[in-house]
Amino acid sequence: MKLVKNPCLRLMALRLRHAASSSTAVYCDGGVGTRSDVKHLLTEKPSHNASLRHPNYQLRSLLGSASPGRLSAALSILRGMLSPDSASPPNAATRSIVFTSLTTRSQPLDEESLALLVEIAKMGFFPHDAILFTQFIDKLCRGGATSGAWDFFHAVKDAGGSIEAPVCNALLTGVATIRDFGRMNLLFSEMKSLGVRPSIVTFGILINRLCKSRFLDDALNVLDAMSSPDSGVSPDTVIFNTLIDGLCKAGRLQDGLSLLDRMKSSHACDPDCVTYSSLINAFCKAAELDMAHELLTRMEKERVAVNVVTLNTFVTGMCRHGMIGNALDFFQKKKVEWPEVKGNAVTYITLISAFLHSNNVGKATTLFDEMIKEGVSPDSTTYFTLISGLTKVGKLDDAYSNVLFMRKNGFRVDIKSYNTLISGFCKKKRLDKAFEIHNEMCEAGLTPDIWTYNTLISGFCKKKRLDKAFEIHDEMCKTGLRPDIFTYNSLIDGFCKAGDFSKANKFLNKMVDDGCKPDVVTYRTLVNGFCKAGDPDQAMKIFRSMDVSVVPANTVIYNILIDSYCKNQKVDAAIDLFDEMQKQDILPDAMTYTSIFKGLKDHNMSDKALEFMDKMSSQGCKPNYVTMDVLMDWLTTIGEIERLRLFVQRTTSSDMNSGNPDV
Template sequence: MSTGRRVIKNQSLTVLLRRLSPSRHASAAAAAAASAAPATAGDGGRSGHHGEDHCLRSLAASQTASDALLAFRSLDPSLRRTPLCNDLLRSLLRSGEPGHRAEALALLRHMLRPDSTCRPDRITCSILFSNLSKRSQPVEDESLHFVVQMAVMGIFRSDAFRFTELVNKLCYGGGTARAWDFVRAVKDAGGAIETPVCNALLAGLARDREFQKMNLLFSEMKDMGVRPNVVTFGILINHLVKSRRVDEALQVLDVMTRPDSEVSPDTVTFNTIIDGLCKVGRPDDAMALLDRMSIRHGCSANTVTYNSLIDGLCKAGEMDMAHELVARMEREGVPPSVVTLNTLVSGMCRHGRLGSALDFFRQKRHTWADVRGNAVTYSTLISAFLHSNNVGKAMDLFDEMVSEGHSPDSVVYFTLISGLSQVGRLEDACSVASSMKKNGFQLDTKSYNILISGFCKKKKLDKACEVLREMQEAGLRPDVFTYNTLIAASCKAGDFPTVGQLLNKMVDDGCKPSVVTYGTLIHGYCKAGNLDEASKIFQNMDAAGVPPNTVIYNSLIDSLCKDRKIDIAISLMDEMQKKGVPPDVITYNAMLKGLRDRNMSDEAFQLMDRMRQEGCNPDYVTMDILTEWLSAIGEMERLRRFVNGKGVDISQK
């Protein structure tokens, strides 16, 4: 380019910069004007190039992305260089203005063209990587492809930290498959893959249960020159433990503890396997591993180690061993936590040692200075005393909890409401519910259902309906359990008009009747002697696509037999067989009673053989029915054959 043409271009640049905010761009404009001076013959025009590049690089670095982009576009394409493009790229990617990211991608697209005069370098790759690894930034497939292209060009910057952050970001964002494809593409393109990157991808694959890919990546790490570290083995062991493949996890541990192993297990590794052994009911093996980690491998057990072991022993009912482990924990100076306390308290309560649990809690509050118990501790004790019907002690503990400064949470309130309702202290349960609301907690559907169920059991339907109204006023919709409870109580009370209203309301609320709903209605109408209505509901089940179960058939068959409609009952039993609904001993007993009342002995003998063939064992009711009836008609031999599992229907021999 001639000196005169360069002067014209630089003068146009100066005009452009002045057109922007003059006060902000005075220095940049001055620099551009200074660079407009013709190059001296001695420098061959190089000073003009240097001045113009310096001007735009300064602008891109110090001014807004929009201004830098505008200035960049005004520059002759032949004068654009990679450092200038990198500065602009960094500015565009940092900007939060709409459209700037698309401009950045367009710039990268241009830089990657084979004929580009500003090809990307390692700094370009680093800028893009740094931006992609930020949590707030989107990760487009095109951006990932750009990184792969740079790896192909041999300018991939091996920044393990940024690479790991990007893989983590993709995996946690539900894009583990994208992370897998990206890492493998970078590897295939010649980019360096380091251990932290593989660990991040392994963890993502484990969360998504992509076990085949985990095994493949683990086996390929050696070929890639990537050395697994303790984190790598930890991810693998954690995956095996969560899959309940504890023996395989122990095999991996054996590999780590070999003399020629380059990676030694740490306390976290042992803790993971110990916890896994406890969860699969192998506390003895877990205890053996505790001794192995400390004696043979010099790994000190910590609070997490002991908590896992104590929990495993408590669940196995080994309470004495759990207490011995606590004593060992104290001797070795391992600090207990509130989890330690709660695990022991819960274990003792679960095995009926309520007094010991409370004494242990009282004692450790003084000897374990930093462990005072929390809402979980009190909730466990309160629940245990409520289930043992010691309501007074439960309420004393609740008062103590509040006085100790432990604010009750929704779990504690729910425990009280549930426990008090189960022991029939419904007024107290309602009082707790009121206290809960005063303290800013909202009762959920489950809590209201417990109160409704309690009042229904007490045959206080009016109170149950009051709770229902309160529930709806609180903005909660009754669920199928709510309606089933109220319908069952109304059926027992013989209040069928209310039953109909509840059923209609249930449908209007969009709550689909379940098989329990239909069973409750059919049983209620059968008990009331209204077989016609029960039959209508039975037919409605088919239209609603809800298949009847054995209990529903039993209600109808029993009522039909009592109403001496034995032929219809027999046809219903045949229908059960066709629909694959297995009859039980209650079904057969109802049929045998009906046949006895009609003195239909031949049909009874056929039914006895059918009962034997289907493997349904008679109970004491069956034997009472048959003994009384068959002895009266002189057929005790048939009864003996039936008891001995032999055929009794002679007509079929």
């Protein structure tokens, strides 16, 4: 590494100069002197070191502290040591103390300290040791101070510091991490101008970041540059693996295959398990399992060692595409052919989950037993998969038995497993069992979360067991959890359906007081509740308050009101709402029109009905079967069969929407 002239310390040499003015200058790590001064400096070394002993000790002490103020104080001392008239100019030991301390410091450097370090570097004070310089730049980049690292690096370069490939690679990694492609290109160009030959690590950093950013053609161009005779380096398996993996993730499978051929034919670079696994995984995901098997055959022919990742890639790929039996056959076959490769928890979880999703509980439990027999220890994830799968297919008691087995055998049952069971029992309306599991969960030392309580509250509200729901709400609040929008909406819905609007209103007020803003579901619940209770006028007041709360209405809320008005013989008010929703750019659906048709039929307003039929067709709104039943029953009775036929022609039965017929 070359020695660096430090012009800012020239005055130190002038103070020490005792030789003739014609003497030749020499450069030392601490500053500038004359040849005749060298002997004097050596004889004065004990006193010079003595003068540095105290400031170096101060620097070591201050930089060893985590306090930001101490860092600023240390840098101020350092800047004072660098002043031209300093009695204690820094030496090699000072450099080591400062940059070793800053590199090993756990706290990141603030912007002010970084700016000061850049200023000091411009004065010629920076690590002269290539390893320490690299470690310092790496430290800055990892701490999120990549711009500061960039400025410090260039301050050192401009001050004449030695720049080598490792420090460039450290900075390149930093700017690549933040995807600053402009600085990546600039740094790569600067390396060439400085005569720093890029290493395989340099090319690897570029290719890796370009692949992750999906700039795959640029990454391939870097490979071409790397492959040229004057690059001085040759791509290795890791480089090719990075490119092949990037191409596969982007769906460019044929380009990935081409690189597989190129790495061996043009570079004598042997593919490994990672190479083939990337390609096999990509072809499995693309449902091209024949090509995946062909690659596996090639892999075995070339004696590339397979591992459990290869096995799991095939098992997962076949299960993903519904070939569960094939996946199991493949697993059983390869257990014999690959005795050194054992299925692991992932293998079994994948198969067990697939069989559970296909409702084959027997096969899933058989595989679980085989897993235990083969010595593959199930973990919490395995049990959660089994419990979740059994719950989804309605085997709640079997799922619960597995929880009991886990607890009995010392496995930790996590909150996800308990919540899955509670949700399953609530959906099956087995609320007492769900609450019993909640109690067991508390006894096991687990604290229910907001999801647990919301599931129970919703379940008890739907069954109109409002006292129990309110009790669970109080328990939740006592644990320190705040009710959220789902909690309040469940309770408001429960009290509305029970006709207890005073309590529904009480929770609405509490919701607002707690800073929980009502949403469209809250308003829909209240509007629907009053409509069901035969009070559309009160429902309309709630509806109009949505404008004040700046909560946009939707088709569902308009449908509830329109249907209520029609049922209460207020078809004109329903039509006004229909016109209003269109002005608000809220499109009516089949349920909207069906309610209107029912109201018009009750008032024998056939001309208006025909007008709405034309409007429905022009808007491209498809009637459902309830709509057609209403119109056919009415229009055939009043002799409007031809108009009905034309309407049916525009919306044929094959185009009908099979939406919810309940209005």
